[in-house]
Amino acid sequence: MTRTQDRYSAEIDPNSRHRSSYTANNGNCVELAQVPAIPDAIAVSDTWYPDRPGLRGSKSAFAELTQAALTGKLTAV
Template identity: 90%
Template sequence: MNQDRYSAEIDPASRHRSSYTANNGNCVELSQVPAIPDAIAVSDTWYPERPGLRGSKSAFAQLTQAVLTGELTAA
């Protein structure tokens, strides 16, 4: 079966929690999507029942760069 990045399983062993976690359950985790080598998932541990945001590694790198350089501002 050919899976896309939205339906493929996330590898629980690949979860990486933010270094800014305050041990209160309110943090962000990044995970690999093994069936899709270029895909990653971002999950909010405050709402574990909600699906993680998924995208390509390059898209998340672009988003991160835009945040760090101030290209994204509040509306």
């Protein structure tokens, strides 16, 4: 029986990593990557903590999160 890949266990394509253009050249930035086994999945990681797993979700969920942050609709609790 073959195990079905999910967005949390699937490998990230290291060649698809994109680092934020707002990096302060101190290694503390956000990085996005594709999850090839799940075409709609994206991984977001903090390069300050490379050994920690990245946050993973759908591309549309990430777009909604980004839009909420940019428009001030995302607030800290």
